Every structure is written in structure tokens, then in C-alpha cells.
Amino acid sequence: MITQEQQKQGAELLKTLAQKAWESSAFKEQLIENPISTIESVTGQKMQSDIKIIVEDQTDTSKIYLNIPRKIEIDELELTDEQLETVAGGTDLITGIALGVILVAGAYYAGKGSH
Template sequence: MKITIQDQQRGAELMQTLIQKAWDSAAFKDQLIKNPVGAIEQVTGKELTLRDNKKIVVEDQTNDSVIYFNIPAKMNLDELELTEEQLELVAGGVSPAVVGFGVAIAVCWAVSHL
């Protein structure tokens, strides 16, 4: 799957929208935690189908007395397909970790392309 800069931007915008709605509405935050797919479908107006038995886990991290630490899945960079734009960034000195951020946006990309 190739992820473009525009895909990353749309994914980031969706994430910002979901976070803002969760901050603004306790009911939406509760729905997002209990049924993330349904909440995302409600916001986007599009059906979300997750492949390979994937699931979305939403954790309420608004308690400022707790420090949250997320261990992301280990990436297999050998199987990563980069766009020409991303290849240029890597060639220009951007680390694979930054490119990995683009891969992390994949869920949002999938939602934004439904």
C-alpha cells in the first residue's frame, strides 16, 4: 500500500477531528472508546472495513495524573512500500522512524478512502 503526503494529511485531519469531538462531547468519547468503528463511521459517513482481523483500540488518556506509554507494533521496513515523495525524504536524510509515522497513519488513510 502506498501512502501519499495527501493521505497522511487527510489521516491527520481525521485524527484531529475525532480527538476534538471526544474532548467536546463526553458521549462521543464514550462511543469512540466502546465502538471505535461505529464512531468513525458516524463522523466520516462512510463504512469502515478493517482487513486481516485488525481492530481499533481507543484509550482515554485525558487523565493528567497518569503518564501513558504506548509500545507500537514493530515495523518490517523490508515490506514497506514508499511513494516517490517519501523516497525523496528518506534520500534527503529523513529517518525511517519519520517514514514509519506515515505508516501509522494507514488506519486513517483507510478510513479517508472509503
Template sequence: MTTLEQQKQSAELIKTLAHKAWESSSFKDELVKNPVSTIESVMGYKLAENAKVIVEDQTNASFFFLNIPRKPNLDEMELTDEQLEMISGGELVIIATVGLGIACVGLFAAGIAIGQAID
């Protein structure tokens, strides 16, 4: 399950990679050609051994890119301790799936915004 902290770290990494690619065409070319090793060099540590990353250069304003995120596996999702505490206290709980869906839409919207910002 992806935690809120992991979502924040992922968003920050995407932001960092985009800015570096905007500033350096050689970095952008390397990111597209060798995404795993390039991302690892930015993060300072290795990705999972079976990690596969696809990077598309979306800087051409003539194209509209749509990323279809993977469907969440609800059977394997568990509530965090914080969410369990909220339930036991009677507070409103936002299920992780909703948060994941919002994060995916946010990343999609960020891709659109990034594409429009280049114009």
C-alpha cells in the same frame, strides 16, 4: 504501503476525533466503547471489514501513554512512482520506512502534546 496522502488523512482524522472528544464527553465515551462505528460515522464511510480499533482515553494527566507501532514489513514495501522518478533523476530519496517512522514518532509526540495541552 501507506502513501503521504494517506498519512495526512490519518493525521487529520486523529485531530478531528480528538477535538470532538474534547468538546463532547458523550462522543468521547462512544468513541472508547464503539470505536469502529464512531469513526465510520465521522468519516462517512466504512472501514475495512476486519478493522480493529482500540481507543484509550488519555485525558488523565497522571498517566503517560506509549504506543508501540507495528513494525513495517520491508519485504512488501515498494517505491511510489514519484520516488522512482526521484531515483532516476539522481535526487535524494527518503525511503517510505523513514517516513513511516517519522509519522509514528509524530503521532506519539502528538499524543504527548495532546495530553500536556489538557493540563
């Protein structure tokens, strides 16, 4: 199960990687060409060897990218109190779940480095 802390770590990692890629074309190229070793150098943690990460430069404003994330089993999903309140407060359930899936996907990659 992915914890709230792993969700936060995943979101922070994605934010850090994007920021570094925006600031340095060399880092962006390194991240695209060899994402695992680049992420390991940023986090200081070894990632699982059976995982494949695909990094796509999506900075071209003339293109729109659509990412279809892996299907998350509900049993794996642990929403934060804020996410639960959002869903319970009448916000569209699909929007709430989509937010959870996005955060879980980020946490999934961050969590792989902690094994």
C-alpha cells in the same frame, strides 16, 4: 503502499477525533465504546470488518501512556519530500523514521475506510 495523501488523511482524522473527544464527553464515550461505527459516522466511509480499533482515554495527566505501534515494513513506507529532507538534512534517522511511522499509522486507519 501508503501514499502521502493517505498520510495526510490519517493525521487529519486523528486530529478531528481528538478534537471532538475533547469537546464532547458523549462523543468520547461513543468513540471508546464503539470506535469503528463512530469513525464511520465521522468519515462517512465503511471500514474493513476485520480490523479492531482500541481507543484509550489518555487525558489523565497523572498517567503516561506508551504505544508500541505495529512494525512497518520499509517497502510500505512512503515518506513525503519534507520527511526525506529532514532525514537527509542530518536530523536523527530514528526521529525521521518515527515521524514516518506515526503518520503511516494514522494513514493506515484512514486508508482502511477507503476500500
